[in-house]
Amino acid sequence: MNTMKKYILIQSLVITSLCACQKQTPESDTTDVVQQQPDEEPSTPQDTQDPQDTLTTGAPDLTLVANPDRPEPLNKIKLPSGFEIDYYAKDLPAARSMALSPEGTLYVGTRRDSKVWALRDEDGDNKAEKRYMLTDKLSTPNGVAFKDGDLYVAEISRILKFTDIENNLDNPPEPEVIYNAYPTESHHGWKFIAFGPDDALYVPVGAPCNFCERDNPIYSSITRLPLDTLKPEVFAHGVRNTVGFDWHPETKELWFTDNGRDRLGDDIPPDELNKVTQKGQHFGFPYCHGGDIIDPELGEGHSCDDYIAPEQKLGPHVAALGMRFYTGDMFPKEYKNQIFIAEHGSWNRSTPIGYRVTLVQNNGEHASTYDVFAEGWKNDDGSRWGRPVDVLVMSDGALLISDDEHGAIYRVTHD
Ligand SMILES: [Ca+2]
Ligand SMILES: [Ca+2]
DSSP states (O other): OOHHHHHHHHHHHHHHTTOOOOOOOOSSOSSOOOOOOOOOOOOOOSOOOOGGGGSOSSSSOOOEEEOTTSOTTGGGOEEETTEEEEEEEESOTTEEEEEEOTTOOEEEEESSSOOEEEEEOSSSSSSOOEEEEEESOOSSOOEEEEETTEEEEEOSSOEEEETTGGGOSSSOOOOEEEEOOSOOOOTTTOOOOEEOTTSOEEEEEOOSSSSOOOSSTTTTEEEEEOTTTOOOEEEEESOSOOOOEEEOTTTOOEEEEEOOOSSSOSSOSEEEEEEESSTTEEOOTTTEETTTEEOTTTOTTOOGGGSOOOSEEEEETOOEEEEEEOOOSSSOGGGTTOEEEEEOOOSSOSSOOOOEEEEEEEOSSOEEEEEEEEEOSBOTTSOBSOOEEEEEEOTTSOEEEEETTTTEEEEEEEO
8 A cells, every 4th residue: 555545544544423414615626516425434544544654765854844833824744844824815715726937926816706816025035025917807717837937827728828027917908819719618618827947838628527428529628728819729638627837847748737526436536637749639538537447437348558647646625736856956855856736625525635835756667655844834624724726836846835725835845
């Protein structure tokens, strides 16, 4: 049994006795009104050793500790020894995806709020005291990306550009619509976007359903939108709902999270961390989940052998969203080029899971381990006070984490 599975089982056992099934804001399904079937008894772990004993023994040391000296509620967050967490910005409702300009301006999208923010730390105290609301008129402006002085924002069906935003934060221009023909379904329609090493904008199109087939190949994909042609092409197929991706700093290959389907029970399928090695690869949805689970409704006649399996299976229903490679120099060297994942947390699992930041170690070619790096946004009774959405590495090597439940951006540092 891998370390994370053991960890999850133990966590389940501890929390199941305390927690009644709680209805939470859906991440992976906004329109699905059918509740998940009641779950079977959680399986019994093989042993009851402390979860921390099961964490990887290799570097880095991921024994997590809380710091009671921090103010509420940051004192609840557990991190590896030597790390600290503080607010970079607070009272920032619904903070979702983040993008950083070379000048240090942090752009933040929202999902429910119609707003896009720009934050600046002018006085260098590592807190963004200046904030600019660039707009409050967009529909689900979850995705933000920055290039050559311009800010790009993704709504559900449109990509907009705020030209020369960096010089106009005080008086932002009306955004220009540069593309308006992505599908309009709101189900899994909110977008994470980012520019690739090829300077094209990568734009996902989620499945407009929990599970379904669609004839139009643009659904359940990651598209590539070159700024010169503005003609999207499908880059990866069979992707249910990715809300975070990044390119390996050395191989330049695209890695992405994907949220598994619902209503197959508490413990399957896993969320996924995937790697694209070739344009046009198919990652399984809706026929095969997690690399080895044939869909009971749509999988007949399909084989998981025909699809790309995840590099790393993540926890079931954790809602893995933002992910980035750690490219900074502040954290210990063992963290270089390793992957941080923001897990927003389950919305329909009988025992809530997620609400944390995890670390996937990899050698550029393959992932090797999956461990918790930061947790504590979930209370002991299964309720939560915060939900991580995105992660981002600052130029000084600090790691930012956005939280759309607590309305904050945290800054994690290492001394
Ligand atoms: Ca400041
Ligand atoms: Ca898959």
